[in-house]
Amino acid sequence: MAKIIDRKRLVPNIHMIEISAPDIVKRCKPGQFVILMPDEKGERIPLSLADWDEKRGSITCVFMVVGTSTQKLSRLRSGDDIPVCVGPLGKPAEISKFGTVLCAAGCYGIGAIYPIARALKQAGNTVMTLVDAKANYLIYWEDRFKEISDKYFVSSRDGFFDCKDYIPKVLKDVLKDNKIDRVISIGCTYLMYTCSEATRPLNIDTYVHLNPIMVDGTGMCGACRLKVGDSTQFACVDGPEFDGHLVDWNELFYRRKSYFNDEIRSLCYWEREEKPRKMTKEKR
Amino acid sequence: MGEDRKQLSPELKEQLRKAFNEEWRKELRKSIPAKERMKMSRQDMPQREPDVRNKDFKEVNQGLTKEAAVKEAMRCLDCANPQCVRGCPVGIDIPSFIKLIEKGEFSESARKIKETNSLPAVCGRVCPQETQCEELCNLKKATGVPVAIGNLERFVSDYEREGGKVHVPEISVSTGRKVAVIGSGPGGLTVAGELARKGHKVTVFEALHVPGGVLVYGIPEFRLPNDILNAEVDYLRKLGVEFRMNFVVGMTMTIEDLRKEGYDAFYIGTGAGLPNFMGIPGENLIGIYSANEYLTRVNLMRANQFPKYDTPVFLGKKAVVLGGGNVAMDSVRTAQRLGAEEATIVYRRSRKEMPARAEEVHHAEEEGIKFHFLTNPIRYFSDENNRVKAMECIQMELGEPDSSGRRRPIPIEGSEFIMEVDLVVVSIGNSPNPLIGKVTPGLKIGKWGNVEVDWNTMATSLDGVYAGGDIVRGGATVILAMGDARVAAREMHKYLSA
Incomplete structure (x- = not known):
């Protein structure tokens, strides 16, 4: 059992959850993830570490509400227990002095990329951040990123900020105006794919953090296997950081949505049978 | 590798000899002549009907009754030089626990096993006794039918557990380590x-x-x-x-x-x-699982109760499991229970080389599992959603024995054919x-x-x-x-x- 310290909605559909994890916090590194289970019937869901606090003995993850298990997670409150919080899992992100690194992220990935950006800054890199959202009210952790970024860009399709476009277009502009040595991209599969495609012709090293469905998270099952270059890799133990120019994106797109119909069935069942009828005074 | 058929240690030999010479054992041996014992027939393990059990996840074997267990125990000749113990990797004092059953002292018998084996209810169910203790049983040499040692082990451990009086042995004084x-x-x-x-x-x-x-x-x-x-x-x-x-x-x-x-x-x-894959084209298609993933989804995450449980699993209509071991049998029987119209084992050697326990293969056959022997997949085909829809196979023939002692399967050129599949479970072994x-x-x-x-x-x-x-x-x-x-x-x- 692991205790929930805090859970709050950051922006519509995206929540952060802070969990007491005194063992994990001592060893976790940027780019690693944990597996959570919201209750005994839930799925084991991998979530990137978005932050941690050694003094509080806690880790923080940011997640988007997609299926039943994330719905359940989004209803947890301070003091609740969850049956599974295991980690840290996966290889840490490669952190060293690369020069200028651009961190491009969207939705839950904004949280997931934060500790990597912070570590890159601490390692002496010039860090630029590009955050993508459909609309201005979906941006979060702006202050945190501004604090560690030498330059901070936003792309949103509502034109609220400086750029009104989807991330690859803005990314191309940023790449044109700045000398970038390395790009890290975390977000939905499409975002990571488009970022990788944008940098491919420019030959800029681009690393993505992949998030296929996992079960055990320790290399035992192979649910998260995908083709990278010529070989099949397990995202849970060989990754989650991979060279975006070598990933077989087509395969990953299909893998990501392979349980789409089941996810809908599961949600319908949960809405009908198990969803709490009354929303109590919940901290939003 | 470790010696699986070791010579008994002097201590164990001495222990067996002592137990053999105890008064009650001598009397029990005399009570029924060995000739009579050898005439008794082996008690069958009661099983649920194949076409009932292949639709749910309840246990197939139902366990021996008290009466059957005692009768089976009588078959044991209580040999002066018991070979069965040599076949047991943990060295259980098999004659002692069996003779305690014959005497009707079931709890004592369970304790006897627990002296050397902390998981008797598990071993009584999943051990390949037919290639271990039962293979070396002297009664097998004499009559061809060994004592059902595994079924008896299962019986006493179930008896103890179901009686609710599980004996906790004395624990030595804490060492502080x-x-x-x-x-x-x-x-x-x-x-x-x-x-x-x-x-x-x-x-x-x-x-x-x-x-x-x-x-x-x-x-x-x-x-x-x-x-x-x-x-x-x-x-x-x-x-x-x-x-x-x-x-x-x-x-x-x-x-x-x-x-x-x-x-x-x-x-x-x-x-x-670490699940092994074959490394053939299309192996990462949707609908192709490692046996580890498939079984974990069902056994650990309870995907068979989806959507009550959140974890889903693909329900194949035409399910194929690759491999011939116990894990393959478990996978194919699981697919059948999840509603596959056709659940098939595809194995590259012949029936004789299958590493699965005979009992598991037999159960699978009873339940309607199909077997394609001497067949190996060479690539997969997908539908428009990247989901597996067919598998190209090649026929094999057996050549010279390889390092495992089994005859090596060799592809027969020109024998390729296509099999329609919508679920594949790769069960060709695991690595550390x-x-x-x-x-x-x-x-x-x-x-x-x-x-x-x-x-x-x-x-x-x-x-x-x-x-x-x-x-x-x-x-x-x-x-x-x-x-x-x-x-x-x-x-x-x-x-x-x-």
Whole structure:
């Protein structure tokens, strides 16, 4: 059992959850993830570490509400227990002095990329951040990123900020105006794919953090296997950081949505049978 | 490799001889002449009807009745030189426990087994007795039909558990030494039980959220119900064993970290947690699972009860399982139970070479599983959603024996054909889980990714660190893991007492 310290909605559909994890916090590194289970019937869901606090003995993850298990997670409150919080899992992100690194992220990935950006800054890199959202009210952790970024860009399709476009277009502009040595991209599969495609012709090293469905998270099952270059890799133990120019994106797109119909069935069942009828005074 | 058919140790020989000469044993032997015993026929294991059981996950074998168990026990000749014990990797005093059944002392019999085996209800169900104790049974040599040792082992452990009076043996005075057992599979549980009884403080670390390792994520409930396993785990808790779930040694903490926390000795029983794939085109298509993933989804995550449980699993109409081992049988029978119209085993050699237990193959056949022998897939085809829809296979013939002693399968040119499939489970074996080796400096790893040990002691290259089971052997069996664990526990006790 692991205790929930805090859970709050950051922006519509995206929540952060802070969990007491005194063992994990001592060893976790940027780019690693944990597996959570919201209750005994839930799925084991991998979530990137978005932050941690050694003094509080806690880790923080940011997640988007997609299926039943994330719905359940989004209803947890301070003091609740969850049956599974295991980690840290996966290889840490490669952190060293690369020069200028651009961190491009969207939705839950904004949280997931934060500790990597912070570590890159601490390692002496010039860090630029590009955050993508459909609309201005979906941006979060702006202050945190501004604090560690030498330059901070936003792309949103509502034109609220400086750029009104989807991330690859803005990314191309940023790449044109700045000398970038390395790009890290975390977000939905499409975002990571488009970022990788944008940098491919420019030959800029681009690393993505992949998030296929996992079960055990320790290399035992192979649910998260995908083709990278010529070989099949397990995202849970060989990754989650991979060279975006070598990933077989087509395969990953299909893998990501392979349980789409089941996810809908599961949600319908949960809405009908198990969803709490009354929303109590919940901290939003 | 370890000697699976060892000569009995002098101590065990002496123990068997003493038990053989006890007065009650002499009288029991005299009560029915050996000739009469040899005429008795083997008691059948009651089973649920094939076309009923292949639709649910309840246990197939129903266990012997008291009367049947006593009758079966009478068949045992109580030999002066019992060969059966030689076939048991953990060296159970088989004649003693069987004769206690004949005498009607079932609880005593259960205790007798537990002197050497902490998981009798598990072993009575999943051990390949027909190639171990029962194969060497003298009655088999005489009549062709051995004593049903496995069924009797299962009977007494069930009797004890169902009576609710599980005997907890005396635990030695606390030694103050701490032991970390890594992995809660059959080997880990065995080491934990042995060392806890000797007075050491044992903690079992498990990466998943339920204890049992392969016994819970791998073996389906129709062969080993979770309740049985839970009872065995509870028994260990009563012995003072602590379980720490959701803890990946190597990631959450390393062996060195645990040493600093005061652990004196370690047992690595992390199993063969790396699924092998064939490396043929299309193997990453949707609908192709490793057996580990498929069985874990169903057994651990309960996908068979989806959507009550959140984890889904693909329900194939035409399900194919590749391989001929016990895991393949478990997978194909699971697919059948999940509603496949056709559940088929595709195996590259012939029936004779299948490593699965005869009983499992027989059960599978009864339940309507189809078998394609001498057939091997060479590539897969997908539909527009990248989901597997067909598999190209090639026919094989058997050539000369290879290093495993089985005849090597050779493809027959021009024999390719297409099989329609919508679910494939790859069950061609597992390799040792590489995780612990990668993060433990100084731990010697062999060329197959296995942890290297001294086979006499199961000691690894690191001081105080022992290992056994599939992490050392690659994919083997529950009972071999338990045999390794017993050797390791003996040596760890010596190490801790020094």
